[in-house]
Amino acid sequence: xxxGSRRTEAQAGTPAPAGRRAVVVGxxxxxxxxxxxxxxxxxRVTLLEGRPRLGGLAFSFRRGELTVDNGQxxxxxCCTAYRWFLDRIEGAALxxxxxxxxxxxxxxxxxxxxxxxxxxxxxxxxxxxxGRSLAAYPHLSLAERAAVGRAALALKALxxxxxxxxxxxxxxxxxxHGQSARAVEAxxxxxxxxxxxxxxxxxxxxxxxxxxxxGLLSDPGAADIGWAHVPLGELHDRLARKALxxxxxxxxxxxxxxxxxxxxxxxxxxxVPGETLHAEAVVLxxxxxxxYDLLPDGALDAPERLLDIGTAPILNLHVVxxxxxxxxxxxxxxxxxxxxxxxxxxxxxxGAGQYLALSQSAAQDDIDAPVADLRARYLPELERLIPGxxxxxxxxxxxxxxxxxxxxxxxGVGRLRPGARTKSPGLYLAGAWTATGWxxxxxxxxxxxxxxxxxxxxxxxxxxPSRLFAFEEAA
Numbered sequence: 001x002x003x004g005s006r007r008t009e010a011q012a013g014t015p016a017p018a019g020r021r022a023v024v025v026g027x028x029x030x031x032x033x034x035x036x037x038x039x040x041x042x043x044r045v046t047l048l049e050g051r052p053r054l055g056g057l058a059f060s061f062r063r064g065e066l067t068v069d070n071g072q073x074x075x076x077x078c079c080t081a082y083r084w085f086l087d088r089i090e091g092a093a094l095x096x097x098x099x100x101x102x103x104x105x106x107x108x109x110x111x112x113x114x115x116x117x118x119x120x121x122x123x124x125x126x127x128x129x130x131g132r133s134l135a136a137y138p139h140l141s142l143a144e145r146a147a148v149g150r151a152a153l154a155l156k157a158l159x160x161x162x163x164x165x166x167x168x169x170x171x172x173x174x175x176x177h178g179q180s181a182r183a184v185e186a187x188x189x190x191x192x193x194x195x196x197x198x199x200x201x202x203x204x205x206x207x208x209x210x211x212x213x214x215g216l217l218s219d220p221g222a223a224d225i226g227w228a229h230v231p232l233g234e235l236h237d238r239l240a241r242k243a244l245x246x247x248x249x250x251x252x253x254x255x256x257x258x259x260x261x262x263x264x265x266x267x268x269x270x271x272v273p274g275e276t277l278h279a280e281a282v283v284l285x286x287x288x289x290x291x292y293d294l295l296p297d298g299a300l301d302a303p304e305r306l307l308d309i310g311t312a313p314i315l316n317l318h319v320v321x322x323x324x325x326x327x328x329x330x331x332x333x334x335x336x337x338x339x340x341x342x343x344x345x346x347x348x349x350x351g352a353g354q355y356l357a358l359s360q361s362a363a364q365d366d367i368d369a370p371v372a373d374l375r376a377r378y379l380p381e382l383e384r385l386i387p388g389x390x391x392x393x394x395x396x397x398x399x400x401x402x403x404x405x406x407x408x409x410x411x412g413v414g415r416l417r418p419g420a421r422t423k424s425p426g427l428y429l430a431g432a433w434t435a436t437g438w439x440x441x442x443x444x445x446x447x448x449x450x451x452x453x454x455x456x457x458x459x460x461x462x463x464x465p466s467r468l469f470a471f472e473e474a475a
Contacts, residue, residue, distance in 0.1 A: 020044055021279040022456065023270045025257045025294070028056020029442055030430040031285030032240045033085060033449025034456075038281070039247035040465035041457050046277055047249050048270070050256035053237045057402055058442060060233030066348045067231040070400045071316040072340065072359040074194075078214050078222035079443035081450060089239040097226035104328055105190065107139050108384045109335035114138070119187075121220060127152065129220040139186040139334060144179075148187060151177040156217045160210035161437065166414035170208035171201030186334055191215075194332075194340060196439050197312045197361045197406045207409045207439050227330075230347055260284070260294050260427070268426055281456040285430040285449065288407070299422040309416045309433055310408035313401070315363035317378055318344075320396040324354045325388035336381045337366075353395060356382070371399050406440030407433040420451040425459065428452040 020043045024035045027049030035047040053059060058073050075082050077097055086092040102120040117138045121129040127149075134145055154177055158165060170192065174184055188200055195211045196203045215223045228235055244251050252272075259271040260282055270277045284291050288306040295303050330342040340359045348355050358378065360366060366374065375397050383389050407413065417435040420428050430452035431445065438444035457464055 020460075020462075021267075022046070022281040022283065023048065023268070023277050023279040024283045024285055025260070025270065026056070026283075026285035026431070027051070027054040027251070027253065028285060028431075029058065029082075029085065029236065029445035030056075030432065030449040030452070031283065032236070032244065033081075033446045034283045034285055034428075034430050034453045035244060035249045035251075036088060036247055037450060037453030037465060038283075038456060039244070039249045041453075041462045043281070043460075043462070045247075045249045046279070047244060047251045048255045048257055048272060048277075049251070049253045052253050053233065054240050054251070054253070055233060055236030056445070057405060058232050058236050060231035060237075063398065064396075066320070066350060066355065067233070068318060068348060068400070069228075069232045069344070069357070071314055071402060071405070072227070072342045072344075072357050073232060073442060074225050074227040075442055076215055076222060076226070077224040078218065079226075079441070081446040082441075082443045083226075085442075085446045086235070089235065089243040091235045091239045094230045094235060094239075095226055095228040098224045100221070101224045103225070104331040105139060105186070105334060106331050106385055107186075107334040108381075112387070119190075121223070124220065126217055126220055127156075130216065137187075140183055144183045147178040147180070148183055151179055152212070152217065155209055155212050158205075158209040158213070160206050160213060162206065163414065165206035165209060166204050167411055168205040169201055169411045170203040170205045171199070173205050173208075174200055190332055190334070193361045194359070195441065196409045197314060198409050199362055202362070203409050204411045204413055206414055210437060211439060227342070228347065257294060261296055262424060262426070266426065279426075280460060281426050281428065283428045283430050283449075283452045283456065285452070287404070287431065288433050291429060291431070295422075296424060296427070299424040299427055300418060301423070305416045306418070309413060310410060311404035312361075312406050312408040313363050313367040313403045314405035315360040315366050315374075315402075316400045317358040317360065317374060318355065318396070318398050318400065319358070319379070319382065319394060320350065320353060320355045321389065322353045322393040322395050323388075325386055325392050326354065326356060333385055336385060338378065338381050338385060341382075341385070358382075367401055367403055371397070374399055409439050420448065420455045426456075428455050 022038045022043045022045045024031045024047045027047055035045045039045045060067050060069050086095055100121055105117045106115050120133050122132055174188055184200055192200055255272050257270055257272055261269050263269055268279050268282045288309050292303055292306040326343055332340050338358055342357045344357045345355045418429055419435045430448040432440040434448045436444045436447045
């Protein structure tokens with residue numbers, strides 16, 4: 001054993017038994033999940049993250065008196081893996097679900113007093129649970145509502161795993177099934193843009209079918225919405241790190257991996273500045289381009305396909321008013337560039353006034369716009385949408401930009417997304433962009449971490465920790 005290897009094991013503590021060491025590269029939700037799963041199965045795990053915090057692209061930062069999330073993240077009741085994750089880090093109570101789906105939808109083009117519609121469910125079986133809401137939805141005509149019902153039934157009959165669906169676009173399918181431009185705007189894109197990060201015409205039919213079948217047509221409560229009532233950093237950094245520590249995971253932040261290589265004895269070496277770690281299993285839980293850079297030769301048949309997986313941006317606008325201007329916790333908007341507005345006052349720690357966050361998905365047109373231009377465009381839109389903002393003083397307006405927030409769910413992306421296993425024994429992939437069957441969501445990230453851990457444990461002959469896979473029973 002080299003002097004460097006002895007030093008590495010001394011830094012990590014007592015040497016682990018052979019076949020029981022793992023390194024996870026990346027401290028987002030996928031990497032945290034994989035590390036917890038491997039540690040729960042008895043492996044000695046090291047988690048390496050290049051940033052100074054955990055959480056990946058679902059994180060918080062300080063701005064004066066505020067604790068700000070980089071973007072608004074929500075999940076649904078059908079997100080059983082992410083719900084397991086919240087339970088595992090003891091954070092479920094901090095990110096509760098709605099008792100029952102209820103989404104206020106404001107159409108700014110209508111006269112005041114007639115702008116509000118709601119998408120909500122009744123305690124009835126699928127598809128009757130949405131029947132009354134759809135029948136009364138004021139933003140569609142009677143004929144459009146009937147056509148939506150027929151399209152929903154046709155969508156329920158599709159198999160999202162059919163590779164042929166991945167090659168088609170959702171917008172074309174909607175047109176072929178009698179959906180008007182208004183129906184696409186007021187319903188299909190209202191949901192789809194937020195979950196897929198793409199408009200219907202740019203989205204894979206397979207992924208769209210998965211979203212709508214699972215979220216709206218599988219179980220009456222599947223689409224109930226949950227979101228963090230505390231800063232995301234409280235969940236994905238502080239509580240996640242506490243859970244990792246309790247599981248015995250060695251967590252290193254500000255630790256960027258420079259290379260991953262296999263050894264003649266079947267183990268792996270992971271290089272970071274000043275240290276080499278050795279392990280029987282390595283999970284790469286980083287974005288696709290970083291994965292491409294770290295992959296050893298032969299790990300994938302066509303690694304260049306990773307570079308063909310496009311990315312899509314999300315823009316978040318943050319507005320702090322001197323008074324309370326909005327009574328409801330969130331709403332969606334029509335007839336305006338504004339998409340979704342959330343009240344983040346309590347979660348941010350703001351002492352006076354109100355803090356609203358605007359989440360703008362598929363934001364290719366605005367992602368690089370100057371802050372002054374965005375302010376000039378969006379503040380008047382908020383005045384049109386929220387009467388209480390008229391006369392209120394804007395104490396702060398700032399922007400967070402995630403230019404590569406998600407992978408782009410374009411037609412054909414399914415054949416580019418690799419699974420957890422590679423052709424190199426002991427090397428596994430995780431990340432929301434891998435082949436989970438889900439779009440780029442927190443749910444997809446957690447599922448990918450589970451898949452990578454499951455593959456590693458199977459190869460090492462280690463039993464699956466039963467509590468990890470409990471969410472599968474609930475799915």
